[in-house]
Amino acid sequence: MPNADSKTEERILTLFRERSEEAVAETSRRYGALLRAQALRLLGSAEDAEEVENEVYLTAWNRIPPEEPRPLLPWLRTICRRRALDRLDLRNAAKRGGGQADLILDELQESLPSGDDGRTWAERMSLEEALNAFLGALTPGERKIFLQRYWYFLSVKEVAAQNGIKPGSAKVILYRLRQKLKTFLEKEDLWNG
Amino acid sequence: MDNRDLLKALGGIGEEYIREAEPQETTPASKRLHFLRPAVLGSAAAACLLLGIAAWQSGLFTRRENPGPRDPAAAVLSGEETGLSETTADPSEKETDPPASETLQASEAPESESGEPGAAVLYQKDGVTVRPFSGVSDPNAPTAQACLAYLTEEELFGGSFTMRARLTDIQPVEIINDRFEPPLNRSIGAVLIFEPISVLRGDLPDNAPVRVYAPFYLNTSLESLNYSLRHMDKGREGIIMLYKMNSTGYPEYMTALADYVPGDNQRFAIWEMPGGGLAFDQSAFPGVDKNWTLDQAEAYARDIIENKAPAPRDFSVQFMFRYSGEAENEAVSLYYDSRNGYYSEAGTAWMEEEYGAENLETHLDADAETLGKIYRSCLRLKDLPEIITGGGSADGPNTVTIEISWTADGEQHRTSYSGSWYRDHLPDALKLEQTRTELLHYLEDCEAKRKWEAGLTPIAAARRTVRAEAAKTALEAAFAEQYGPGGAPSWFRRAVITEGGYLEVWLAPCSKANMEEIRNLIPEGDGLLLFGEESGSR
Numbered sequence: 001m002p003n004a005d006s007k008t009e010e011r012i013l014t015l016f017r018e019r020s021e022e023a024v025a026e027t028s029r030r031y032g033a034l035l036r037a038q039a040l041r042l043l044g045s046a047e048d049a050e051e052v053e054n055e056v057y058l059t060a061w062n063r064i065p066p067e068e069p070r071p072l073l074p075w076l077r078t079i080c081r082r083r084a085l086d087r088l089d090l091r092n093a094a095k096r097g098g099g100q101a102d103l104i105l106d107e108l109q110e111s112l113p114s115g116d117d118g119r120t121w122a123e124r125m126s127l128e129e130a131l132n133a134f135l136g137a138l139t140p141g142e143r144k145i146f147l148q149r150y151w152y153f154l155s156v157k158e159v160a161a162q163n164g165i166k167p168g169s170a171k172v173i174l175y176r177l178r179q180k181l182k183t184f185l186e187k188e189d190l191w192n193g
Numbered sequence: 194m195d196n197r198d199l200l201k202a203l204g205g206i207g208e209e210y211i212r213e214a215e216p217q218e219t220t221p222a223s224k225r226l227h228f229l230r231p232a233v234l235g236s237a238a239a240a241c242l243l244l245g246i247a248a249w250q251s252g253l254f255t256r257r258e259n260p261g262p263r264d265p266a267a268a269v270l271s272g273e274e275t276g277l278s279e280t281t282a283d284p285s286e287k288e289t290d291p292p293a294s295e296t297l298q299a300s301e302a303p304e305s306e307s308g309e310p311g312a313a314v315l316y317q318k319d320g321v322t323v324r325p326f327s328g329v330s331d332p333n334a335p336t337a338q339a340c341l342a343y344l345t346e347e348e349l350f351g352g353s354f355t356m357r358a359r360l361t362d363i364q365p366v367e368i369i370n371d372r373f374e375p376p377l378n379r380s381i382g383a384v385l386i387f388e389p390i391s392v393l394r395g396d397l398p399d400n401a402p403v404r405v406y407a408p409f410y411l412n413t414s415l416e417s418l419n420y421s422l423r424h425m426d427k428g429r430e431g432i433i434m435l436y437k438m439n440s441t442g443y444p445e446y447m448t449a450l451a452d453y454v455p456g457d458n459q460r461f462a463i464w465e466m467p468g469g470g471l472a473f474d475q476s477a478f479p480g481v482d483k484n485w486t487l488d489q490a491e492a493y494a495r496d497i498i499e500n501k502a503p504a505p506r507d508f509s510v511q512f513m514f515r516y517s518g519e520a521e522n523e524a525v526s527l528y529y530d531s532r533n534g535y536y537s538e539a540g541t542a543w544m545e546e547e548y549g550a551e552n553l554e555t556h557l558d559a560d561a562e563t564l565g566k567i568y569r570s571c572l573r574l575k576d577l578p579e580i581i582t583g584g585g586s587a588d589g590p591n592t593v594t595i596e597i598s599w600t601a602d603g604e605q606h607r608t609s610y611s612g613s614w615y616r617d618h619l620p621d622a623l624k625l626e627q628t629r630t631e632l633l634h635y636l637e638d639c640e641a642k643r644k645w646e647a648g649l650t651p652i653a654a655a656r657r658t659v660r661a662e663a664a665k666t667a668l669e670a671a672f673a674e675q676y677g678p679g680g681a682p683s684w685f686r687r688a689v690i691t692e693g694g695y696l697e698v699w700l701a702p703c704s705k706a707n708m709e710e711i712r713n714l715i716p717e718g719d720g721l722l723l724f725g726e727e728s729g730s731r
Binding site: 078 | 195196197198199200201202203204205206207208210211212213214215216217
């Protein structure tokens with residue numbers, strides 16, 4: 001059975017390489033809804049989500065070639081996430097514009113280690129490396145729940161539904177994982193404060 | 194570092210983790226669900242949404258020789274829609290301190306398996322396992338996005354078995370089919386137990402409870418449109434239209450669970466509602482008044498059966514359906530052989546057999562989106578062909594090739610229609626005159642479609658046309674009132690009345706609210722075919 005996703009992605013990458021206008025249209029058809037949904041979860045505004053989506057296409061157009069991201073979707077999603085977070089930064093911090101952003105930030109506040117030994121990040125493992133190590137130590141189920149909440153920005157209810165658990169249980173699991181992250185970051189001595 | 198740094202740093206995690214955690218996009222009620230994507234209007238991503246959903250699950254009919262590994266996908270027991278919408282996040286979701294008394298049950302651990310742990314296996318053979326299911330919804334189960342066969346009242350009432358009965362029990366079941374990869378390998382159906390009150394057509398020798406298997410019972414795509422399932426409740430009485438399963442025409446696990454199936458999951462019942470009135474798909478039963486009593490509906494049905502309904506006969510069903518998730522979209526065609534029994538083949542296997550492996554590429558398009566289109570063709574042939582095969586493929590975005598072949602009077606017939614909007618006509622199919630296919634709805638601008646529609650029975654066509662014209666008038670008036678003379682919302686494309694008397698309303702990608710707006714403007718059941726796609730549904 002042909003791999004539908006890989007063939008689609010190859011075709012899209014070819015269109016980008018050929019600088020064909022169809023590249024963006026095809027990407028939009030295939031992934032537009034996913035990207036908009038991802039941005040919408042964080043930002044809570046359809047208008048903002050559409051703008052983020054367009055920024056993703058522009059970024060893809062500018063970076064392909066020379067980049068040849070395979071698989072394509074996670075790469076697009078990563079760009080989308082970053083653009084959404086950038087847009088979040090532009091918002092008035094006091095404004096609650098819907099979406100999951102404020103809730104997620106409040107939750108992650110709990111994972112920030114306490115203590116400050118004055119060392120900088122440059123002297124330690126990068127935060128991204130640390131997070132990868134942290135995630136690698138989780139069970140697949142825990143990792144999925146954590147990332148669905150803090151990477152994909154699903155609501156707690158959505159996370160629960162995706163994993164076949166009650167929302168209350170999802171909250172407990174997420175709480176424990178945030179505490180685990182905090183402990184990990186403190187233990188790894190990564191925090192500069 | 195602050196919390197934003199942490200959030201941003203998560204963007205740099207390993208790609209494999211991102212993919213591993215990718216959510217299964219769900220299809221909230223009235224979302225995709227009833228979607229059919231026949232084509233694209235220019236660059237607009239207009240898809241097809243039909244008021245009515247076929248709920249045959251192709252994964253039911255597998256007879257795989259070497260079943261693959263079973264996927265321990267987690268059961269989803271959310272009773273809420275998980276669709277995305279532009280809403281404010283619920284502050285109550287924020288969890289500062291976990292409830293002191295909250296503990297995780299073992300079954301709720303992240304690695305929990307599907308179904309009910311320890312639940313009795315109702316059936317297990319040839320890679321198919323059936324267990325009881327106690328959830329209230331399952332957005333991860335495959336959805337059937339397909340057109341329903343547009344059967345007339347005569348055909349619906351005049352199925353092989355029609356009765357007035359009381360629903361006494363609903364027993365949801367989970368079916369795991371190793372023939373397919375997740376998420377297609379899993380679906381939720383239900384066994385319905387009826388206490389017969391009177392038989393309108395068919396035989397019920399011992400007046401015993403009637404067991405009916407309803408596929409896609411908890412399919413979220415059915416929630417808002419599937420009248421028969423949506424209004425079903427224990428203790429409710431109704432006119433029930435069924436087909437008796439035979440040992441060769443249906444998968445063994447279905448016949449092990451029940452004796453009958455709905456001819457049409459959308460329209461198999463006319464329910465008597467508490468407080469009076471009837472609940473049913475008005476478009477399928479235009480002669481039934483929702484304000485009637487069930488006695489009146491029964492009398493009407495008896496009149497149809499006795500005076501207008503054709504002799505009971507089997508019908509062939511084919512469909513392709515789409516995975517509810519994004520991971521794998523495959524065209525799966527069903528092969529129904531009414532003579533030798535009935536099994537399904539994955540699209541490639543069937544086409545490989547029919548056309549040869551070397552021709553597969555021309556019949557299968559790797560465009561997941563195109564492969565995600567769903568068709569259901571219900572072929573009703575008065576001179577019942579012995580073998581009906583069909584399938585779907587794509588040779589480009591938003592195009593599909595439908596291949597249908599059959600044998601009638603000892604003669605082989607084959608036809609196909611393909612390309613954008615299926616411009617090829619159906620000369621062979623038309624020869625059968627009474628051939629009916631749901632695919633006609635997608636033969637936009639197709640001469641064959643118009644010819645086929647002209648062949649509809651005068652009563653049915655005339656009835657729908659009158660309603661369609663009234664509906665179109667109502668729609669235009671409502672738009673004029675809101676948007677000014679000749680005005681319309683930006684997501685509205687066009688409304689046309691087909692020769693078959695249906696009002697086709699085409700929409701650009703829009704919100705669920707927009708689609709509801711259209712439905713609210715047009716009186717229920719007035720032969721409306723709504724073509725559209727909810728934004729974010731793909």
